[in-house]
Amino acid sequence: xxxxxxxxxxxxxxxxxxxxxxxxLALWSLLAGFFFLSQWMQFEADVLRLQQVGAFVxxxxxxxxxxxxxxxxxxxxxxxxxxxxxxxxGLLASEKANRTEExxxxxxxxISEIVLGKYLAGAAFASAMVAIVAFxxxxxxxxxxxxxxxxxxxxxxxxxxxxxxxxxxxxxxxLTRNLLVAFFVSLGLLMSxxxxxxxxxxxxxxxxxxxxxxxxxxxxxxxxxxxxxRMAMGWIDxxxxxxxxxxxxxxxxxxxxxxxxxxxx
Amino acid sequence: MRHAPxxxxxxxxxxxxxxxxxxxxxxxxxxxxxxxxxxVEDLSFAIYPGEVVGLLxxxxxxxxxxxxxxTGYLPPTEGSIAIAGFDIFEDPIEARRRVGYLxxxxxxxxxxxxxxxxxxxxxxxxxxxxxxxxAVAKAIARCGLEAVRRRAIGSLxxxxxxRVGLAQAIVADPPVLVLDEPTxxxxxxxxREIRTLVTGLAKGGATRGPTVLLSTHILRExxxxxxxxxxxxxxxxxxxxxxxxxxxxxxSLEDVFAEVTASDVEAERGR
Numbered sequence: 001x002x003x004x005x006x007x008x009x010x011x012x013x014x015x016x017x018x019x020x021x022x023x024x025l026a027l028w029s030l031l032a033g034f035f036f037l038s039q040w041m042q043f044e045a046d047v048l049r050l051q052q053v054g055a056f057v058x059x060x061x062x063x064x065x066x067x068x069x070x071x072x073x074x075x076x077x078x079x080x081x082x083x084x085x086x087x088x089x090g091l092l093a094s095e096k097a098n099r100t101e102e103x104x105x106x107x108x109x110x111i112s113e114i115v116l117g118k119y120l121a122g123a124a125f126a127s128a129m130v131a132i133v134a135f136x137x138x139x140x141x142x143x144x145x146x147x148x149x150x151x152x153x154x155x156x157x158x159x160x161x162x163x164x165x166x167x168x169x170x171x172x173x174x175l176t177r178n179l180l181v182a183f184f185v186s187l188g189l190l191m192s193x194x195x196x197x198x199x200x201x202x203x204x205x206x207x208x209x210x211x212x213x214x215x216x217x218x219x220x221x222x223x224x225x226x227x228x229x230r231m232a233m234g235w236i237d238x239x240x241x242x243x244x245x246x247x248x249x250x251x252x253x254x255x256x257x258x259x260x261x262x263x264x265x
Numbered sequence: 266m267r268h269a270p271x272x273x274x275x276x277x278x279x280x281x282x283x284x285x286x287x288x289x290x291x292x293x294x295x296x297x298x299x300x301x302x303x304x305v306e307d308l309s310f311a312i313y314p315g316e317v318v319g320l321l322x323x324x325x326x327x328x329x330x331x332x333x334x335x336t337g338y339l340p341p342t343e344g345s346i347a348i349a350g351f352d353i354f355e356d357p358i359e360a361r362r363r364v365g366y367l368x369x370x371x372x373x374x375x376x377x378x379x380x381x382x383x384x385x386x387x388x389x390x391x392x393x394x395x396x397x398x399x400a401v402a403k404a405i406a407r408c409g410l411e412a413v414r415r416r417a418i419g420s421l422x423x424x425x426x427x428r429v430g431l432a433q434a435i436v437a438d439p440p441v442l443v444l445d446e447p448t449x450x451x452x453x454x455x456x457r458e459i460r461t462l463v464t465g466l467a468k469g470g471a472t473r474g475p476t477v478l479l480s481t482h483i484l485r486e487x488x489x490x491x492x493x494x495x496x497x498x499x500x501x502x503x504x505x506x507x508x509x510x511x512x513x514x515x516x517s518l519e520d521v522f523a524e525v526t527a528s529d530v531e532a533e534r535g536r
Binding site: 003006007010013014017018098099100101102103104105106107108109110263264 | 333336337338339340358359361362364366368370372373374375376377381385386388389390391433
């Protein structure tokens, strides 16, 4: 495992030499600013409206966490859906396109080390993205008093989602030598994972799942959405934490298997 | 015509390797089959420490596939490979540790600088941290890369990129070097430089140099560099003998090459 650091470091340096990383970071920051601003304006408009009509009970219920940060984190989660595949698409596919895969697979390092090194590089980048998002709630703490616990829980949720998405993207990147294919495969996978609860609801009303809700429950559990939403609301449950450890682990193992098997074809 | 495989007991330009020595590279019954064709079929040979061997054959004979199997990049369909006694399947890490490999196209990251790239490869190849700088400097000096050490590899000419590929193969000072067409696509001057480099490598310094297996389809290159030739044709071993023996009696390597290939064409016709 001693090569993981060298692999991750090289990958990160290469990411920052390529324009892709900078474009993703720039767009990400821009969208974070845009969504924060629009949520904040919405919040202010709500406050004004409730004051004008004198709805003091509703006004008291309005708070920075539930009515500003939760929708803000939700919007950034949707952006993650597109941003992470942009970063992860090259992790393994570019090694194939570049023919440097032949170098990695003939040096005395294991495939697990390659997968972990690549994952760490992508995870570090995703963490930087979440850190940029964390700047905006930070502003709220300067001018207002949102709840610490709820804010951190939401950020933790966003971070966990981004790390899971990197693992999915890494797996997609292991399947092909074409960066665009890797991008769309990971986007497709992430979208399908989002659709799972929808599928569960469709199924629950149809004949397929009519007998038991167990299958629907499993589909719902498998989806990232449920777990993220709970964390954004400020619930940290061991079941959710377990999900965010098991989920990337499964995709890392898949990526490892995919590299291993591609050599036999 | 099928030649008897080379055996170290046979004298070879005066300095025959000892029969008891563990081969640096040993391939036994190597085959690589794909769904619709067979790239390499039942290939066996042994290369002994310090030998410089040329792997010859027409285009598509299976040279690259053979080298990819020897370096552990492609698993063979059948057969076994041992590097200095380490099986490439059972002990892949130990086996790969002993092989420096220059693939068909140099495996370089265009955005990296020459020095940083070599340091990266040295790290992957377990050169200890304290001697890494020295190992990189040595590889740069041996491959004549001093002038471009801080340049991005992508901005280098093809000849220099090939040198970087070679530097990458030797940076950890492995006992075995596998070089896949080290001079392909280079101009005559660059070809000469790479050849000088390979000869210099093989001679080593005070100690015995590395075992070298290099593939090419340039016959003069083999005559200039190697003591022994392994000729493969359509995936099968066609000849394995010391150069001195092949060219005995005034025959050129080209005659032998043509003879083996021609006999194959006849075999095809006779089928």
